[in-house]
Amino acid sequence: MSNLYLAVIGVGGVGTAFLSQLASLAPSMRPTLIFISRSSRQLYTNDYKPISPSNLQTSSSKLLSLPELTTYLAAAPGKSILVDNTSNQDVAAAYPSFLRKGISVVTPNKKAFSSSLSLWNDIFDAVDKSNGKAMVYHESSVGAGLPVISTLKDLVATGDQVTKIEGVFSGTMSFLFNSFAPVDGSGKGKWSEIVSQAKDAGYTEPDPRDDLNGMDVARKLTILARLAGLKVQGPENFSVQSLIPKELETVGSSEEFMQRLPEFDGDMEAYKDNAAKQGKVVRYVGSIDVAKGEVKVGLQMVDRGTPIASLMGSDNLICFYTKRYPCPLVIQGAGAGGEVTAMGVTGDLIKVVERLR
Known part of the structure; x- marks a missing residue:
């Protein structure tokens, strides 16, 4: 899908299972993976070419801050989707910034939706003001793959x-x-x-x-x-x-x-x-x-x-x-486990892809 671009933060248990499920999706449902991050290492290219997760461990890409990642994804030659597989509060707090730039968010991160009510309001206010250009899905934040x-x-x-x-x-x-x-x-x-x-x-x-x-x-x-x-x-x-x-x-x-x-x-x-x-x-x-x-x-x-x-x-x-x-x-x-949690994330990604395309 040349006009849909995907960034993935977190490739631990859930993230690894998600990447495996992503690879099994039909090409028509799979966005172009252009960014991947784990702890202190990132992999991406400046010209938004497809990347392979297998190259992350040997990557020498400059580490992007969350604001820099927002700018990078907003400048992609198409619509961007961020999948956050972490439970990181700082990443969660950045969701409104991503959404305001038209970047959709898919995540199992409970902290984004259960911390301050002001963050909750900021997230969904950004979605509302995007006029359908940006979405947020978080099925796995409560019941993993359960609906x-x-x-x-x-x-x-x-x-x-x-x-x-x-x-x-x-x-x-x-x-x-x-x-x-x-x-x-x-x-x-x-x-x-x-x-x-x-x-x-x-x-x-x-x-x-x-x-x-x-x-x-x-x-x-x-x-x-x-x-x-x-x-x-x-x-x-x-x-x-x-x-x-x-x-x-x-x-x-x-x-x-x-x-x-x-x-x-x-x-x-x-x-x-x-x-x-x-x-x-x-x-x-x-x-x-x-x-x-x-x-x-x-x-x-x-x-x-x-x-x-x-x-x-x-x-x-x-x-x-x-x-x-x-x-x-x-x-x-x-309601827990890497594979079923990743299933919820993958299912949400499919919903975003269907709506964006």
Whole structure:
């Protein structure tokens, strides 16, 4: 597609999977790759010739700052698309500048859409003022490849009234509680043992506290709440229950945290037992009550037989309650992982290509 040009920032797990999926697209759907960047290395040409990702490691291209990259892409002999596969706040903050120059943005970067409300407004104001010349798509910022954002947008755009959004928004939390407190009551491991198993299996971040603090879920809830029409200032402005014991909030290292976590197994065990006595199971749930304007994230005792209680493995599950769907519209599946996250990015890129051409 000689009139569509592509820049890619970030070629880690998601970025590598994205480049593989990009290569498999039909030529008619594949923009010309002219820029690629990872950490401290970039690859591009001054005359906008196609580049190969395989040459990035040996590239000697001068490093462009974000403003310089904006200028470079705006001067391309056609329409430019930026794919940001990072979670970098500085790149996210530059989205309005890219969009104002007519450069479309596709990204799984949650920080762009869950930090300050002013950045959210700046991003979509730039889209509105571009008169269709620039677009932003971020499906993978909430459910990886799951059609969560697109479904919510369709519900709102077609005039449905969203009353509540509820679910399990973290593959890590899903795995932890499906192992610790399964519906059949077969869970035998202690909480600290389950966390350790999840860490060893790669289900958590290298430092499990980055999952257990609940902020990843809170960022996703912020995005969905804003799309549902709530003026949420940010994830710091509503109730988020951290699963890090207060006594361990200041420990210096991940190793020390894991060593001391067994001291607090009794607290989680008591909560699980209390739920079981009521015929319920414990889950880490995010919920948005649109009518009340309330957003919260934390432990919840869930009735057996409900979609959330019945969830298995590390899947995510999102329930949309609306005027049309009093029995919820349920989306379930893998909500994390390089391949499925990249699928969401690639799917968004296809949408941009279809609209731009």
